[in-house]
Amino acid sequence: MPVTATAAGRVLAVLDAFGPSHAALTLSEISRRSGLSLTTTHRLVGELRAWGALERSPDGRYGIGLRLLELGALAPHGLQLREVAVPYVDDLHQATRANVVVGVRDGSDVVYVEALRARTAVKLMSRIGGRWPLHVTGTGLVLLAYASPEVQEEVLSGPLERFTPQTVTDPAVLRRTLAEVRRTGVGIAENQLTAEAPALAVAVPVRGAGDEVVAALGVTVERGTVQAQALIPALNATARGISRALGAPSAQPPRRRT
């Protein structure tokens, strides 16, 4: 529900009207989805367009403008992390030819800041800026397993959205899964997100300068084509490279004894 009581809230409500399934909207669709009058919508869309947050396509519909991509790219835990990770991720993608993603936690969601997909990938669930609940993806499970107890309890106590018949929605089962992720350092999700293509997602943590988990690195393959265990060494090696580049103490090369 957009909070349209304030001026800022109304501006943000216009932006909130847009989403992956609603990337191009007419003025009246924006008005309806934002809960704002057509007059107010018209005025705000005009201002947002002049600034570059929205753009108008030849068919008269509005979409997100490049100014927001430019600004969104400045998110410190977003594309700035991507800049460090991209050569490592690229190598992993070449080696595995799988979908590779880097995700960071935003509240109770994972947001992908990098996504390289296999050319054969049936369905595109992973793209930069993609957002999913933590409990349904490999990267999300890793981020949740290493989050603070407060974050974990909040997710475990909230409703766990179901995406497929296999999605884990029982808090007790999820709690055991998280303990397993912490024990093994690996998050595994099978058929949690889409029923259309049987998928296996495997993810490991990426650590920052304070050795805290700042991101998760994951690959997704068609289920049955590769064993999860076979993907872990390459994932760990790549995650270690990114962690080292981020300054993680535990990922630094051991000091030579004299």
Add this chain to the structure above:
Amino acid sequence: MPVTATAAGRVLAVLDAFGPSHAALTLSEISRRSGLSLTTTHRLVGELRAWGALERSPDGRYGIGLRLLELGALAPHGLQLREVAVPYVDDLHQATRANVVVGVRDGSDVVYVEALRARTAVKLMSRIGGRWPLHVTGTGLVLLAYASPEVQEEVLSGPLERFTPQTVTDPAVLRRTLAEVRRTGVGIAENQLTAEAPALAVAVPVRGAGDEVVAALGVTVERGTVQAQALIPALNATARGISRALGAPSAQPPRRRT
């Protein structure tokens, strides 16, 4: 100059305070850079933070939040184009081991929607969301050469910003360069953007469903390591693949005669 006369203008002025060199700001820095009072800044930053447009780091400074990355990723000429281009760009990056970018035009600037950089790259001028004037990059020259006469005249009549001693700032020289780009289908920029590392940028057009130029594909290498001519076949092959994936008529395979 931010237009802070309207409520929307004030919200956008807060966002405008952030930039590549100003990715983390204190409240008073935002206030100063946006021209808003500290009280107004405090209130708007609070609303933007609650919505996810801004986030606060442990040191108390504010940065761009992941919600803006998520939203910015929906730009139809931005990361959506990237989704189509990424497997082709990835192959080109592997083949050339050069910096590879895909840029689209936004007014008189080029904005990068994809950037894969060589691991040896000295300086990072190319990143997703990066924005440069059209006349100083290879991709920018291609986009300008194929833009409407109105856009070209506007850029040619405006001041042409100088970045290095070699930057072309004479409209007559630029006009000849653009004619050459249209004749050859290739944009070449040498040492136009940074004086720190001698760079050669070569770019070619990417066409959309109406056969219009919708983007430019470019590589940047250290000057002297590779001849521009040697990069063109791989660039053209890759651009053709992306154009075909975008539905460009001129990039479709020739029909077989019966």
